[in-house]
Amino acid sequence: METLQQFEGLESKVIVLVVHGAGEHIGRYQHIADWFNQHQYIMVGGDLPGLGKSKEKRGHIEYFDDYLKKVNQWLEYVKQKWPELPIFLLGHSMGGLIVLRFIQELKEKEQQIKGIILTSPALSMKLEVPQWQIQVANFLHNFWPSFTMKNNIQPYQVSRDPKIIEQYGEDPLVYNKVSIRWFFQFKEAMKQVWSQRDQINKQGLPILFLQAGEDLLVLPEKATDFVSKINSELIEYHIIPELYHEILNEPEKEIYLELITNWIEKKRE
Numbered sequence: 261m262e263t264l265q266q267f268e269g270l271e272s273k274v275i276v277l278v279v280h281g282a283g284e285h286i287g288r289y290q291h292i293a294d295w296f297n298q299h300q301y302i303m304v305g306g307d308l309p310g311l312g313k314s315k316e317k318r319g320h321i322e323y324f325d326d327y328l329k330k331v332n333q334w335l336e337y338v339k340q341k342w343p344e345l346p347i348f349l350l351g352h353s354m355g356g357l358i359v360l361r362f363i364q365e366l367k368e369k370e371q372q373i374k375g376i377i378l379t380s381p382a383l384s385m386k387l388e389v390p391q392w393q394i395q396v397a398n399f400l401h402n403f404w405p406s407f408t409m410k411n412n413i414q415p416y417q418v419s420r421d422p423k424i425i426e427q428y429g430e431d432p433l434v435y436n437k438v439s440i441r442w443f444f445q446f447k448e449a450m451k452q453v454w455s456q457r458d459q460i461n462k463q464g465l466p467i468l469f470l471q472a473g474e475d476l477l478v479l480p481e482k483a484t485d486f487v488s489k490i491n492s493e494l495i496e497y498h499i500i501p502e503l504y505h506e507i508l509n510e511p512e513k514e515i516y517l518e519l520i521t522n523w524i525e526k527k528r529e
Contacts, residue, residue, distance in 0.1 A: 263313050264306035264334055269297030274528050275338050275345050278305035279331055281353030282382070282446075283319075283411055285312025285433045292508055295517045301524070302345070304338055306330070308358075310442070312433050319408045320439035324449040327358045328365060339372055346374040346528045350520075353477070353505065354446070356381025361449055364459040375466040375527045377520055379507045380475055382446075383453060384482035387412055389443075397440045405441035417476040419509045454486065461491045468523045470516060473501040496523065 265286055276296055280286055286305040293303040309316040309326050321327065331349075338347060347370075351359030356378040363376060393409055400407050413436060415429040428434055438446075460467075467490065471483040480499055487497045498519070503510050508517060 264304065264337065267293035267297055267303040269300050269302065272300050272302045272342075273345065274299075274301040274524055275342055275347045276301050276303050276377075276524075277331075277334055277338055277347060277349050278303055279327075279349065279351040279355035279358050280305065280308065280311075281355050282438070283311065283413060283435050287312065287433060288431070288509075291513075292517065295514075296521075299521045301521070302342070304334065306334060308355075310439075311435060317406060317439075318435050319411075319437045319442060320406050321442050321445055324361070324445040328362050331358060331362050335370070335373075343372075345372075347372045348375050348377060348524055348527075349373060350377040350379070351381060352379045352508070354382045357383065357449055357453060360453050360460065363463050363465060364453065364456045366463060369463060369465075373465060375468065375524070377468045377470075377523070379470045379516075380472045380478055380505050381469075381483070382478055383450060383486050384479040385450075385477075386475065386479045387417075387477050397443055400440050401444060406439050408437040408439045409443075411436055411438045413477065417504065418506045419504050421509060421511050424506065424509045457486070457489045461494065464491075464494065466527050467495040468520065469495055469497045470507050470519075471497070471499045472503040472505050472507050472510075473499050474503060475505045477505045 278289055280289065285307045289305060296303045307314045309330055310318055310320050349359045359376055359378065360381060415425045418428055419425060469487060471480050473480055484499060487495060500507065
C-alpha cells in the first residue's frame, strides 16, 4: 500500500482504480487524474510490485498473481473508504491484462465494481523478442530467475506525441528491464487470459475496450479476436486508427477521455 495514491475532486460520485502498464508508474497518469477530478471522479492507483517507487526488486516478480494480490489490496482499501461509491477498474497494457486476470479469478461478483475499462491491453506481443534473449532466458530460468534484460520498448513506440516520447525516455521511474522470471510469468498470464475468456462472460461486467489501431507493442488483430468471444451485450469495442499504444497519451487523448467518462456515466447507476 506504500505507493497507493488517491486523486480526489469535490463531491465525488465515482472511483476509478487505475492499473498501469509494464515498466511505468502511476505518476504518468496525473493528467488522467486531473480529467477525472473535473468530472467528480476519484482516481486511485499505485505502483505495481517491482515498478515505480515500490520496494520490490525492480523489473521482477515471483508470480503474476503478485499483481492480482496488489490490485485486491487496493480494491479492499477503496471499498472500505468509499463503500457507497461505484468502482470502475481501468487497466492499460499490462495493467489491462492484470485487470482481466483479476476479474477471471474472482470467486464471486464484486457488487461495487460496475465495469472495467481497457486501453490496449497486453493480450499479445507485437514487439519481437530476439532469439538470443529467448535462449538466454531459457538457460537462466531455473537458477537465476531474477536476472534482468532489456524489454526492448523504445520511447517512440508508446505515443506519437513528441513531449510524451521525450518524457518517457527521461523519466527515472520508467524501468526498461524485466527479469527472466517476469518474462515467463507474463507469457503464462497471456495464455491464461485467453483460455479463461468464459469467466469474463460469467462475471457479466460491462467492458469498454479501446485498442490502438497502429499499436507497435501489441497486436490489434488479436484484440479483435479476443473480443469476438465476449458477450456482445457486455462489451463496447473501439479499434482506433492511427493511434499508438498509449491512447490516453496521444494528441487526441481528450476524445477518448471523454468517451470513457460518457461510458462511465451510463454504467455507474
